Amino acid sequence: MRRSLIFVAAALSLAGCNTVQNAAGTPTTYNDPGALGPVKGVGIESQDVVGMTDQMIRDMLAEPRLANAQLAPNVIIDAEYFANESTSRINKNTITDRLRVGLNRAAQGRMNFVGRHYAGMVTSERKIKRAGIADKGSLPEALAQKGGDYRLGGRITSLDSWDPKSGMMSRFTQIVFEMVDLETGEIVWTGLYDFSKSGQDAVIYR
Template sequence: MHRVRLGLVVLATAATLSACQRVDNTPGSPTVYVDPATSGPVKGVGIESQDIVSMTDQMMRDMLSQPRLANAATPPSIIIDSEYFHNESSSRLNKNSITDRLRVGLNRAAAGRMQFVGRHYADMVAKERDLKRQGTVDRATLPATQAQKGGDYRLGGRITSLDSRDPKTGMMQRYNQIVFEMVDLETAEIVWSGIYEFAKAAQDDIIYR
């Protein structure tokens, strides 16, 4: 009888441990690719991929239609980065996702009508120039210059928003405004301006990271 009771205790203990270690292998929702130019299954009231694609394409086309930027006798040197592109909105986003896409698309479409200065790479260039001039490395194939390339125009702008919420329904609405401006780096003249705006409403907002 003692052995029977001991055996029952062992079986009960094993069953309990087995239940605790059981792994749920039920498959979840499979990963799917979403066209970044379209609205995906996760939607909110902030700036999303389709907005970035749409606004940068629109700004690129508009800049290419400006003779001072795209049809000058000497291609102007342009700096497009997020240094002076400020996010003052309630949307959380990486500004580089906007300025990088604009710069890459414009560089490809301009086809030599504009020259682009990588000011965000200035430290990298400075270090390599020092190594060459100290004789640590050779001069490579490009001719030496007195200084790094300066810019004629630089992108500036800001992102702002206006939020409203219905306390009865919880419905939230956000008006988003994105202003792009190209500034003369000698006179501070704004030689081109563009604006992209839209409003979204949703019952519950999502978390942006």
């Protein structure tokens, strides 16, 4: 009697394995990029990128040589001279693209933005227009592409420490932004963003 009961129970449980587990999975959630997310480590995260770019935009717009010049200066903001020397893995364009876009939208004519990273695209279009392969377009011809008055430079550096006993990791990250006069090399504006984080969570940044 007992054997047959065990057999029935085993059969039922095996049958259970073959049925559809008709339940919702863990849903993907949207997070506020400006706030701490559910996965957090000691590296540069979305809230840092949002915070630092917002701070730099507002700071640059308070600098008279950039935002209150008689002739609006031509500025180049890209990652070409923005170096990552830190232990954090990050695509530098995430920072410089957000900075350029935010500043361009906020500047409202106080600065002109030169897309030096699009120089190749512009050159090839100018060539085919002048060769007659494409027509001249509707805008008047320019003698040359715009030259930059100021260009963004900067550096990300970090200082790491790790406690092998507790597994606690600490990282100080410093990000320097500088606008350089492209004729004289003078640094006309500087901004600094830094933070220090510590934690034990094993987070991998990609």
